Amino acid sequence: QLPIVLTGVSSGIGARTAQILSGRGVPLIGIDRNAPTQFSGTFVQADLSSQAGLDAAAAAAAAAAPHGIAGLANIAGVPGTAPWRTVLSVNVFGVRGLVRTLAPLLGEGTAVVNLASSVAVQWRDVKERCSAFALAADQAAALDSVANDKEITGESYLFSKQCVRFLTEHLAAELLPQRIRVNSVSPGPVATPILEDFKKDHGRDKVEGAGALLGRFGEPDDIAPVIDFLLRPESGWVNGSDIRVDGGLGAYRGSALA
Template sequence: MAHFLVIAGSSDIGLATKDLLTAQGHVVTSTARQPQSGDIALDATDFTAVEQAFSKATETHGPIDGVVNCAGSLWLKPAHMTSADQYRAVIDASLTTAFAVVRAAAKHMTAGGSVVLISSAAAHEGLANHEAIAAAKAGVEGLMRSAAATYAGQNLRFNAVAPGLVQTRMTKALTANDLSRKVSESMHALGRLGTSDDIARAIVFLLDPANDWITGQVLGVDGGLGGIRPRTKI
Protein backbone atom coordinates (compact mmCIF):
# COMPACT_ATOMS: atom_id res chain seq x y z
CA MET A 1 0.00 0.00 0.00
CA ALA A 2 1.35 3.39 -1.02
CA HIS A 3 0.36 6.98 -0.30
CA PHE A 4 -0.47 9.19 -3.27
CA LEU A 5 -1.31 12.88 -3.50
CA VAL A 6 -3.73 14.02 -6.22
CA ILE A 7 -3.63 17.75 -6.90
CA ALA A 8 -6.99 19.04 -8.25
CA GLY A 9 -8.64 15.82 -7.18
CA SER A 10 -12.11 17.21 -7.87
CA SER A 11 -11.47 17.39 -11.63
CA ASP A 12 -12.89 14.53 -13.69
CA ILE A 13 -9.44 13.07 -14.32
CA GLY A 14 -8.51 13.62 -10.67
CA LEU A 15 -11.65 11.81 -9.51
CA ALA A 16 -11.00 8.88 -11.86
CA THR A 17 -7.40 8.66 -10.65
CA LYS A 18 -8.46 8.67 -7.01
CA ASP A 19 -11.03 5.96 -7.65
CA LEU A 20 -8.51 3.72 -9.39
CA LEU A 21 -5.82 4.19 -6.73
CA THR A 22 -8.32 3.59 -3.93
CA ALA A 23 -9.61 0.45 -5.64
CA GLN A 24 -6.04 -0.84 -5.65
CA GLY A 25 -5.90 -0.39 -1.88
CA HIS A 26 -3.71 2.72 -1.75
CA VAL A 27 -4.09 5.72 0.55
CA VAL A 28 -5.03 8.84 -1.41
CA THR A 29 -4.85 12.47 -0.28
CA SER A 30 -6.42 14.98 -2.64
CA THR A 31 -6.67 18.73 -2.96
CA ALA A 32 -9.25 21.02 -4.55
CA ARG A 33 -9.73 24.74 -4.98
CA GLN A 34 -13.28 24.21 -3.68
CA PRO A 35 -12.80 21.16 -1.47
CA GLN A 36 -15.32 18.42 -0.85
CA SER A 37 -15.29 16.27 2.27
CA GLY A 38 -11.76 15.07 2.96
CA ASP A 39 -10.00 17.29 0.41
CA ILE A 40 -7.31 19.79 1.32
CA ALA A 41 -8.25 23.30 0.18
CA LEU A 42 -5.60 24.47 -2.25
CA ASP A 43 -4.86 27.13 -4.83
CA ALA A 44 -2.19 25.15 -6.68
CA THR A 45 -0.64 28.29 -8.18
CA ASP A 46 0.49 29.30 -4.67
CA PHE A 47 3.96 27.83 -4.03
CA THR A 48 3.71 28.11 -0.25
CA ALA A 49 0.23 26.60 -0.16
CA VAL A 50 1.36 23.64 -2.28
CA GLU A 51 4.25 22.98 0.12
CA GLN A 52 1.81 23.14 3.02
CA ALA A 53 -0.45 20.62 1.29
CA PHE A 54 2.50 18.22 0.95
CA SER A 55 3.29 18.73 4.65
CA LYS A 56 -0.30 18.15 5.73
CA ALA A 57 -0.60 15.01 3.60
CA THR A 58 2.62 13.65 5.09
CA GLU A 59 1.58 14.45 8.64
CA THR A 60 -1.78 12.73 8.15
CA HIS A 61 -0.87 9.63 6.15
CA GLY A 62 2.91 9.39 6.16
CA PRO A 63 5.49 9.87 3.37
CA ILE A 64 4.18 10.53 -0.12
CA ASP A 65 5.12 7.89 -2.69
CA GLY A 66 3.70 9.68 -5.70
CA VAL A 67 1.87 12.82 -6.80
CA VAL A 68 -0.07 13.84 -9.89
CA ASN A 69 -0.98 17.38 -10.84
CA CYS A 70 -4.42 17.37 -12.50
CA ALA A 71 -4.83 21.16 -12.40
CA GLY A 72 -5.37 22.82 -15.76
CA SER A 73 -7.70 24.78 -18.00
CA LEU A 74 -8.98 24.86 -21.56
CA TRP A 75 -8.69 27.92 -23.78
CA LEU A 76 -9.22 27.48 -27.51
CA LYS A 77 -8.83 30.84 -29.19
CA PRO A 78 -6.13 32.16 -31.51
CA ALA A 79 -3.38 34.35 -30.10
CA HIS A 80 -4.83 37.60 -31.47
CA MET A 81 -8.10 36.92 -29.61
CA THR A 82 -6.40 36.10 -26.31
CA SER A 83 -5.86 38.89 -23.80
CA ALA A 84 -2.86 39.16 -21.51
CA ASP A 85 -5.02 38.16 -18.53
CA GLN A 86 -6.45 35.16 -20.37
CA TYR A 87 -2.97 34.04 -21.40
CA ARG A 88 -1.66 34.37 -17.85
CA ALA A 89 -4.62 32.37 -16.53
CA VAL A 90 -3.83 29.49 -18.91
CA ILE A 91 -0.13 29.55 -17.99
CA ASP A 92 -0.94 29.66 -14.29
CA ALA A 93 -3.44 26.80 -14.43
CA SER A 94 -1.15 24.36 -16.25
CA LEU A 95 2.48 25.46 -15.99
CA THR A 96 2.66 27.40 -12.72
CA THR A 97 0.81 24.66 -10.85
CA ALA A 98 3.13 22.06 -12.36
CA PHE A 99 6.20 24.02 -11.27
CA ALA A 100 4.78 24.42 -7.77
CA VAL A 101 4.22 20.65 -7.53
CA VAL A 102 7.72 19.85 -8.84
CA ARG A 103 9.22 22.30 -6.34
CA ALA A 104 7.32 20.85 -3.38
CA ALA A 105 7.96 17.24 -4.41
CA ALA A 106 11.69 17.84 -4.58
CA LYS A 107 11.63 19.19 -1.02
CA HIS A 108 9.28 16.64 0.54
CA MET A 109 9.82 13.39 -1.37
CA THR A 110 13.42 12.96 -0.32
CA ALA A 111 13.18 9.17 -0.35
CA GLY A 112 12.17 9.19 -4.00
CA GLY A 113 8.92 8.43 -5.74
CA SER A 114 6.96 9.41 -8.83
CA VAL A 115 5.62 12.75 -10.05
CA VAL A 116 3.19 12.79 -12.97
CA LEU A 117 2.32 15.99 -14.82
CA ILE A 118 -0.41 16.50 -17.41
CA SER A 119 0.61 17.74 -20.85
CA SER A 120 -1.43 17.63 -24.06
CA ALA A 121 -1.14 16.43 -27.64
CA ALA A 122 -1.22 20.16 -28.44
CA ALA A 123 2.28 20.52 -26.97
CA HIS A 124 3.85 18.76 -29.96
CA GLU A 125 1.14 18.74 -32.64
CA GLY A 126 0.22 22.02 -34.32
CA LEU A 127 -3.50 22.48 -33.63
CA ALA A 128 -5.32 25.63 -34.68
CA ASN A 129 -6.48 27.99 -31.92
CA HIS A 130 -4.36 26.24 -29.30
CA GLU A 131 -1.55 28.81 -28.95
CA ALA A 132 -1.93 29.54 -25.24
CA ILE A 133 -2.56 25.97 -24.11
CA ALA A 134 0.17 24.67 -26.44
CA ALA A 135 2.66 27.10 -24.90
CA ALA A 136 1.67 26.08 -21.37
CA LYS A 137 1.79 22.34 -22.03
CA ALA A 138 5.07 22.52 -23.96
CA GLY A 139 6.44 24.26 -20.88
CA VAL A 140 5.15 21.41 -18.72
CA GLU A 141 7.05 18.89 -20.84
CA GLY A 142 10.26 20.92 -20.69
CA LEU A 143 9.87 21.30 -16.93
CA MET A 144 9.30 17.57 -16.55
CA ARG A 145 12.43 16.59 -18.48
CA SER A 146 14.65 19.04 -16.63
CA ALA A 147 13.30 17.91 -13.24
CA ALA A 148 13.81 14.27 -14.22
CA ALA A 149 17.48 15.03 -14.82
CA THR A 150 17.92 17.18 -11.71
CA TYR A 151 16.35 14.82 -9.19
CA ALA A 152 17.26 11.40 -10.57
CA GLY A 153 19.95 11.21 -7.91
CA GLN A 154 17.32 11.11 -5.17
CA ASN A 155 15.33 8.47 -7.08
CA LEU A 156 12.56 10.94 -7.80
CA ARG A 157 10.98 10.23 -11.20
CA PHE A 158 9.14 12.74 -13.38
CA ASN A 159 6.91 11.84 -16.32
CA ALA A 160 3.94 13.32 -18.16
CA VAL A 161 0.73 12.08 -19.73
CA ALA A 162 -0.34 13.88 -22.91
CA PRO A 163 -4.06 13.37 -23.65
CA GLY A 164 -6.00 14.12 -26.79
CA LEU A 165 -9.51 15.49 -26.40
CA VAL A 166 -11.11 13.91 -23.33
CA GLN A 167 -14.79 14.02 -22.44
CA THR A 168 -14.96 15.93 -19.16
CA ARG A 169 -16.94 18.75 -17.61
CA MET A 170 -14.22 21.10 -18.84
CA THR A 171 -14.65 20.06 -22.48
CA LYS A 172 -18.45 19.85 -22.44
CA ALA A 173 -18.84 22.90 -24.68
CA LEU A 174 -16.90 21.04 -27.39
CA THR A 175 -18.32 17.57 -26.98
CA ALA A 176 -21.99 18.48 -26.49
CA ASN A 177 -22.31 19.87 -30.02
CA ASP A 178 -22.78 17.03 -32.54
CA LEU A 179 -20.89 18.67 -35.40
CA SER A 180 -17.99 19.78 -33.20
CA ARG A 181 -17.83 16.33 -31.63
CA LYS A 182 -17.76 14.54 -35.00
CA VAL A 183 -14.97 16.81 -36.26
CA SER A 184 -12.97 16.14 -33.10
CA GLU A 185 -13.54 12.39 -33.32
CA SER A 186 -12.33 12.38 -36.93
CA MET A 187 -9.00 13.87 -35.82
CA HIS A 188 -8.35 10.87 -33.57
CA ALA A 189 -7.25 7.80 -35.53
CA LEU A 190 -9.14 5.45 -33.20
CA GLY A 191 -12.36 7.29 -33.96
CA ARG A 192 -13.44 8.27 -30.47
CA LEU A 193 -12.72 10.81 -27.77
CA GLY A 194 -10.95 9.89 -24.58
CA THR A 195 -12.46 9.28 -21.16
CA SER A 196 -11.21 10.24 -17.73
CA ASP A 197 -10.57 6.56 -17.05
CA ASP A 198 -8.29 6.33 -20.12
CA ILE A 199 -6.08 9.04 -18.65
CA ALA A 200 -6.30 7.79 -15.07
CA ARG A 201 -5.00 4.35 -16.08
CA ALA A 202 -1.94 5.96 -17.66
CA ILE A 203 -1.33 8.15 -14.60
CA VAL A 204 -1.55 5.17 -12.27
CA PHE A 205 0.86 3.23 -14.49
CA LEU A 206 3.47 5.98 -14.15
CA LEU A 207 2.84 6.35 -10.40
CA ASP A 208 3.30 2.61 -9.81
CA PRO A 209 6.62 1.84 -8.06
CA ALA A 210 6.81 -1.30 -10.20
CA ASN A 211 7.57 1.01 -13.15
CA ASP A 212 10.44 2.77 -11.42
CA TRP A 213 12.80 2.62 -14.42
CA ILE A 214 10.72 5.15 -16.35
CA THR A 215 11.58 8.83 -16.05
CA GLY A 216 11.67 11.87 -18.30
CA GLN A 217 9.02 10.45 -20.63
CA VAL A 218 5.80 11.72 -22.19
CA LEU A 219 3.11 9.05 -22.57
CA GLY A 220 0.64 10.00 -25.29
CA VAL A 221 -2.86 8.81 -24.45
CA ASP A 222 -4.61 10.48 -27.34
CA GLY A 223 -6.32 8.02 -29.68
CA GLY A 224 -3.54 8.69 -32.18
CA LEU A 225 -4.03 12.48 -32.33
CA GLY A 226 -0.41 13.21 -31.48
CA GLY A 227 1.27 11.23 -34.21
CA ILE A 228 -1.13 9.47 -36.59
CA ARG A 229 -3.13 10.81 -39.50
CA PRO A 230 -6.21 8.63 -39.99
CA ARG A 231 -7.28 7.57 -43.44
CA THR A 232 -9.64 10.14 -44.90
CA LYS A 233 -13.23 8.95 -45.07
CA ILE A 234 -14.91 9.64 -48.42
Protein backbone atom coordinates in the same frame (compact mmCIF):
# COMPACT_ATOMS: atom_id res chain seq x y z
CA GLN B 1 1.76 3.34 3.69
CA LEU B 2 2.70 6.87 2.60
CA PRO B 3 0.08 9.00 0.83
CA ILE B 4 0.09 10.18 -2.78
CA VAL B 5 -0.73 13.83 -3.48
CA LEU B 6 -3.02 14.55 -6.45
CA THR B 7 -4.37 17.80 -7.86
CA GLY B 8 -7.57 18.14 -9.85
CA VAL B 9 -9.35 15.44 -7.81
CA SER B 10 -12.78 17.04 -8.05
CA SER B 11 -13.48 16.25 -11.68
CA GLY B 12 -12.70 14.10 -14.69
CA ILE B 13 -9.31 12.42 -14.94
CA GLY B 14 -8.19 13.42 -11.44
CA ALA B 15 -11.36 12.07 -9.81
CA ARG B 16 -10.97 8.74 -11.65
CA THR B 17 -7.27 8.50 -10.77
CA ALA B 18 -8.13 9.06 -7.10
CA GLN B 19 -10.68 6.23 -7.24
CA ILE B 20 -8.16 3.83 -8.77
CA LEU B 21 -5.47 4.69 -6.21
CA SER B 22 -7.96 4.41 -3.31
CA GLY B 23 -9.09 1.09 -4.72
CA ARG B 24 -5.61 -0.31 -4.28
CA GLY B 25 -5.39 1.03 -0.76
CA VAL B 26 -3.22 4.11 -1.31
CA PRO B 27 -3.95 6.93 1.17
CA LEU B 28 -4.59 10.20 -0.69
CA ILE B 29 -4.13 13.91 -0.25
CA GLY B 30 -6.30 15.64 -2.87
CA ILE B 31 -6.00 19.27 -3.94
CA ASP B 32 -8.59 21.21 -5.98
CA ARG B 33 -10.16 24.64 -6.04
CA ASN B 34 -13.61 22.97 -5.96
CA ALA B 35 -14.76 20.58 -3.25
CA PRO B 36 -15.17 17.02 -4.59
CA THR B 37 -18.51 15.23 -4.43
CA GLN B 38 -16.74 11.94 -3.79
CA PHE B 39 -13.22 11.57 -2.44
CA SER B 40 -11.70 9.43 0.27
CA GLY B 41 -8.63 10.94 1.88
CA THR B 42 -7.46 14.34 3.06
CA PHE B 43 -8.91 17.08 0.86
CA VAL B 44 -7.22 20.48 0.58
CA GLN B 45 -9.23 23.24 -1.06
CA ALA B 46 -6.79 25.59 -2.79
CA ASP B 47 -6.58 27.70 -5.91
CA LEU B 48 -3.32 26.85 -7.63
CA SER B 49 -3.37 29.97 -9.82
CA SER B 50 -1.75 32.15 -7.15
CA GLN B 51 1.48 31.81 -5.22
CA ALA B 52 -0.52 32.09 -1.98
CA GLY B 53 -2.80 29.23 -3.04
CA LEU B 54 0.15 27.13 -4.09
CA ASP B 55 1.95 27.77 -0.79
CA ALA B 56 -1.20 26.95 1.21
CA ALA B 57 -1.72 23.71 -0.74
CA ALA B 58 1.89 22.62 -0.30
CA ALA B 59 1.84 23.47 3.42
CA ALA B 60 -1.43 21.58 4.00
CA ALA B 61 -0.12 18.56 2.06
CA ALA B 62 3.11 18.59 4.07
CA ALA B 63 1.17 18.85 7.35
CA ALA B 64 -0.97 15.84 6.34
CA ALA B 65 2.11 13.78 5.44
CA PRO B 66 4.61 14.08 8.30
CA HIS B 67 6.48 10.95 7.17
CA GLY B 68 6.69 11.89 3.50
CA ILE B 69 4.71 11.12 0.36
CA ALA B 70 4.84 8.24 -2.09
CA GLY B 71 4.06 10.27 -5.21
CA LEU B 72 2.62 13.41 -6.76
CA ALA B 73 0.23 13.68 -9.70
CA ASN B 74 -0.29 17.17 -11.14
CA ILE B 75 -3.64 16.67 -12.88
CA ALA B 76 -5.43 20.02 -12.36
CA GLY B 77 -5.52 22.06 -15.56
CA VAL B 78 -7.12 25.17 -16.99
CA PRO B 79 -8.35 25.48 -20.60
CA GLY B 80 -7.46 28.31 -22.98
CA THR B 81 -10.88 29.90 -22.46
CA ALA B 82 -9.57 31.21 -19.10
CA PRO B 83 -7.36 34.36 -18.98
CA TRP B 84 -3.88 33.51 -20.26
CA ARG B 85 -2.20 34.43 -16.96
CA THR B 86 -4.39 31.91 -15.15
CA VAL B 87 -3.68 29.23 -17.76
CA LEU B 88 0.09 29.68 -17.54
CA SER B 89 0.07 30.10 -13.74
CA VAL B 90 -1.84 26.87 -13.02
CA ASN B 91 -0.61 24.67 -15.87
CA VAL B 92 3.07 25.65 -15.71
CA PHE B 93 3.96 27.32 -12.41
CA GLY B 94 1.47 25.24 -10.43
CA VAL B 95 3.23 22.10 -11.63
CA ARG B 96 6.72 23.49 -11.09
CA GLY B 97 5.81 24.89 -7.68
CA LEU B 98 4.30 21.71 -6.29
CA VAL B 99 7.11 19.51 -7.59
CA ARG B 100 9.81 21.74 -6.13
CA THR B 101 8.11 22.33 -2.77
CA LEU B 102 7.04 18.72 -2.27
CA ALA B 103 10.30 17.18 -3.58
CA PRO B 104 11.79 17.04 -0.06
CA LEU B 105 8.86 14.83 0.98
CA LEU B 106 9.34 12.48 -1.97
CA GLY B 107 11.78 9.74 -1.11
CA GLU B 108 13.92 7.49 -3.26
CA GLY B 109 11.87 5.41 -5.71
CA THR B 110 8.85 7.72 -5.75
CA ALA B 111 7.32 9.29 -8.85
CA VAL B 112 5.76 12.48 -10.19
CA VAL B 113 3.25 12.50 -13.07
CA ASN B 114 2.24 15.69 -14.90
CA LEU B 115 -0.69 16.09 -17.28
CA ALA B 116 0.41 17.54 -20.62
CA SER B 117 -1.68 17.18 -23.79
CA SER B 118 -1.63 15.52 -27.15
CA VAL B 119 -2.00 19.00 -28.70
CA ALA B 120 1.49 19.90 -27.46
CA VAL B 121 3.21 18.64 -30.59
CA GLN B 122 6.46 19.96 -32.07
CA TRP B 123 7.46 20.96 -28.60
CA ARG B 124 11.16 20.78 -29.40
CA ASP B 125 10.75 23.86 -31.59
CA VAL B 126 9.69 25.86 -28.58
CA LYS B 127 12.14 24.34 -26.13
CA GLU B 128 14.11 27.57 -25.78
CA ARG B 129 11.01 29.64 -25.11
CA CYS B 130 9.74 27.07 -22.61
CA SER B 131 13.12 27.02 -20.96
CA ALA B 132 13.22 30.82 -20.60
CA PHE B 133 9.65 30.93 -19.33
CA ALA B 134 9.14 27.83 -17.22
CA LEU B 135 12.52 27.97 -15.48
CA ALA B 136 12.46 31.73 -14.77
CA ALA B 137 13.31 32.44 -11.13
CA ASP B 138 10.67 35.18 -10.89
CA GLN B 139 7.24 33.87 -11.89
CA ALA B 140 5.55 37.31 -12.02
CA ALA B 141 8.35 38.69 -14.21
CA ALA B 142 8.10 35.63 -16.50
CA LEU B 143 4.36 36.24 -16.97
CA ASP B 144 4.96 39.95 -17.67
CA SER B 145 7.69 39.06 -20.18
CA VAL B 146 5.23 37.22 -22.45
CA ALA B 147 2.34 39.70 -22.06
CA ASN B 148 2.94 41.16 -25.53
CA ASP B 149 3.72 37.86 -27.21
CA LYS B 150 0.46 37.16 -29.05
CA GLU B 151 1.63 33.70 -30.08
CA ILE B 152 1.91 32.72 -26.43
CA THR B 153 -1.05 34.61 -24.96
CA GLY B 154 -3.28 33.65 -27.92
CA GLU B 155 -2.38 29.96 -27.58
CA SER B 156 -1.78 29.92 -23.84
CA TYR B 157 -3.08 26.36 -23.36
CA LEU B 158 -0.90 24.93 -26.12
CA PHE B 159 2.17 26.79 -24.83
CA SER B 160 1.42 25.75 -21.24
CA LYS B 161 1.31 22.08 -22.19
CA GLN B 162 4.48 22.37 -24.28
CA CYS B 163 6.06 23.80 -21.13
CA VAL B 164 4.73 20.84 -19.11
CA ARG B 165 6.54 18.45 -21.48
CA PHE B 166 9.68 20.56 -21.20
CA LEU B 167 9.41 20.82 -17.39
CA THR B 168 8.85 17.09 -17.10
CA GLU B 169 12.16 16.32 -18.77
CA HIS B 170 13.92 19.10 -16.91
CA LEU B 171 12.59 18.03 -13.49
CA ALA B 172 13.40 14.38 -14.24
CA ALA B 173 17.01 15.46 -14.75
CA GLU B 174 16.95 17.72 -11.68
CA LEU B 175 15.57 14.97 -9.42
CA LEU B 176 17.59 12.10 -10.86
CA PRO B 177 20.14 12.18 -7.99
CA GLN B 178 17.29 11.77 -5.48
CA ARG B 179 15.90 8.82 -7.53
CA ILE B 180 12.56 10.56 -8.00
CA ARG B 181 11.06 9.88 -11.44
CA VAL B 182 9.10 12.52 -13.38
CA ASN B 183 6.94 11.64 -16.39
CA SER B 184 4.02 13.18 -18.24
CA VAL B 185 0.85 11.84 -19.83
CA SER B 186 -0.58 13.53 -22.93
CA PRO B 187 -4.26 12.76 -23.40
CA GLY B 188 -6.21 13.33 -26.59
CA PRO B 189 -9.80 14.65 -26.30
CA VAL B 190 -11.42 13.12 -23.23
CA ALA B 191 -15.10 13.52 -22.35
CA THR B 192 -14.80 15.63 -19.19
CA PRO B 193 -16.09 19.17 -18.46
CA ILE B 194 -12.93 20.73 -19.95
CA LEU B 195 -13.87 19.37 -23.41
CA GLU B 196 -16.63 22.00 -23.79
CA ASP B 197 -14.01 24.69 -23.20
CA PHE B 198 -11.75 23.09 -25.82
CA LYS B 199 -14.62 23.33 -28.32
CA LYS B 200 -14.89 27.07 -27.61
CA ASP B 201 -11.10 27.53 -27.72
CA HIS B 202 -10.08 25.32 -30.67
CA GLY B 203 -13.39 25.28 -32.58
CA ARG B 204 -16.30 22.88 -32.20
CA ASP B 205 -15.74 21.33 -35.66
CA LYS B 206 -12.10 20.54 -34.95
CA VAL B 207 -12.85 18.81 -31.64
CA GLU B 208 -15.94 16.99 -32.97
CA GLY B 209 -13.92 16.01 -36.05
CA ALA B 210 -11.23 14.46 -33.84
CA GLY B 211 -13.91 12.47 -32.01
CA ALA B 212 -15.34 11.26 -35.32
CA LEU B 213 -11.89 10.26 -36.61
CA LEU B 214 -11.16 8.30 -33.43
CA GLY B 215 -14.62 6.72 -33.28
CA ARG B 216 -15.23 8.18 -29.80
CA PHE B 217 -13.83 10.59 -27.27
CA GLY B 218 -11.58 9.25 -24.58
CA GLU B 219 -12.92 8.55 -21.10
CA PRO B 220 -11.16 9.22 -17.78
CA ASP B 221 -10.76 5.44 -17.61
CA ASP B 222 -8.53 5.55 -20.70
CA ILE B 223 -6.10 7.94 -18.99
CA ALA B 224 -6.21 7.27 -15.23
CA PRO B 225 -4.71 3.72 -15.41
CA VAL B 226 -1.68 5.14 -17.25
CA ILE B 227 -1.18 7.76 -14.53
CA ASP B 228 -1.52 4.98 -11.95
CA PHE B 229 1.08 2.88 -13.79
CA LEU B 230 3.56 5.77 -13.83
CA LEU B 231 3.14 6.24 -10.07
CA ARG B 232 3.93 2.58 -9.36
CA PRO B 233 7.34 0.95 -8.95
CA GLU B 234 6.54 -1.31 -11.95
CA SER B 235 7.32 1.70 -14.18
CA GLY B 236 10.62 2.26 -12.36
CA TRP B 237 12.71 2.52 -15.55
CA VAL B 238 10.34 5.02 -17.23
CA ASN B 239 11.72 8.46 -16.46
CA GLY B 240 11.56 11.85 -18.18
CA SER B 241 9.10 10.43 -20.71
CA ASP B 242 5.82 11.54 -22.13
CA ILE B 243 3.20 8.88 -22.81
CA ARG B 244 0.67 9.95 -25.44
CA VAL B 245 -2.75 8.43 -24.73
CA ASP B 246 -4.86 9.84 -27.54
CA GLY B 247 -6.39 6.95 -29.46
CA GLY B 248 -3.96 7.57 -32.33
CA LEU B 249 -4.82 11.24 -32.96
CA GLY B 250 -1.21 12.44 -32.76
CA ALA B 251 -0.01 9.64 -35.03
CA TYR B 252 -2.69 10.54 -37.57
CA ARG B 253 -2.03 14.30 -37.44
CA GLY B 254 1.70 13.74 -37.84
CA SER B 255 1.23 11.37 -40.78
CA ALA B 256 0.96 11.93 -44.50
CA LEU B 257 -2.70 10.89 -44.22
CA ALA B 258 -3.77 14.01 -42.29
